[in-house]
Amino acid sequence: MPNIDRLEIAKFDADGMLEKILKFPQQLSHALELAKSRKVSLNNEIIQNICVCGMGGSAIGGDLVRSCFNDYIDIPFSVNRYYRVPNFINENSLVIVCSYSGNTEETLAAYEDAHQRKAQIVCVTSGGLLSAKAASNNHPVFSVPSGYPPRSALGYLLVPILYCLFSTGKISDPEQSILETIEVLENLAAEYDPDENDNLAKQISRSLKRKIPLIYASVAGFEPVTWRWKGQLSENSKVLAFGNVFPELNHNEIMGWGPLDEINKKFQVIYLTDRGDDFQAGRRMELTRKIVEKHTVDSIIEIKSQGESLLTRLFSLIFLGDMVSLYLAVENQVDPTLIENINFLKQGLLSA
Known part of the structure; x- marks a missing residue:
């Protein structure tokens, strides 16, 4: 598009x-x-x-x-x-x-x-x-x-x-952390605005078109951000999305990157990283990158958090994910607000 x-x-x-x-x-x-x-x-x-x-x-x-x-x-x-x-x-x-x-x-x-x-x-x-x-x-x-x-x-x-x-x-x-978050997100809102051609959120949404998003966060504390990304991509963009965190994924999911390359090539992996990541987490991510990129056609997209407080850094990634989900909804030509499957389920439960 x-x-x-x-x-x-x-x-x-x-x-x-x-x-x-x-x-x-x-x-x-x-x-x-x-x-x-x-x-x-x-x-x-x-x-x-x-x-x-x-x-x-x-x-x-x-x-x-x-x-x-x-x-x-x-x-x-x-x-x-x-x-x-x-x-x-x-x-x-x-x-x-x-x-x-x-x-x-x-x-x-x-x-x-x-x-x-x-x-x-x-x-x-x-x-x-x-x-x-x-x-x-x-x-x-x-x-x-x-x-x-x-x-x-x-x-x-x-x-x-x-x-x-x-x-x-x-x-x-928490007031100072919230105020910093507001300031950083105001800047990001201007940066990811539709009037800004080819901004980062638009670039990522294009990379995700006809792909299955797989969101990997660098540390366990960022797991809620992976949930938010996959939830927003499902609800707004109407796509299946999945997520996991380091180091847990290195003990199980990493084995999924194996011989079934025709399936693996359908995934687009996104790394969510933070300046608080320790050295060992960084090593794990780089070694995992070598495994993943051997079995996919697309390079891993790496996104770094912004801000000082942890609250701000978490929300800088959440805000980008929200904007990506909006642009991907448009790429997919779907209404980002409608949740027909959820409404069908609710009505079915009420009538049971």
């Missing part, structure tokens, strides 16, 4: 996914303003573990918080994607329940389970049944604006988790 401009995007993007992505820095800014104005009162003295409950776009905020602050939070921190909470949840637990719509089946069930176990509960939602249940049970709520696909509301879903943890004293004030 010729250079993708706004006119070409408009043919497929009826619901404005492009603008939602480009305006993500403003969303982060608004989310920061909202979170700072909401004071949550918790019994911090008895909190012995923290669990974030959610699904899809409403859960990844918890994953990112865990990646950013795993070295600082001195009690167990988990992310739960299921109908029930872990068995260790009790009155000494803090459970943060995230459902953008407020109507996510699994998350509502997890909320009820946590409530039965007498956990301290904080909810993050735009409304729905979760908001009503929280009001009925006097559980504090971070209310966020409605009208977004959940995957486009990551800022609204992430920042309240950060400020909830800050209120417990388990992490330091």
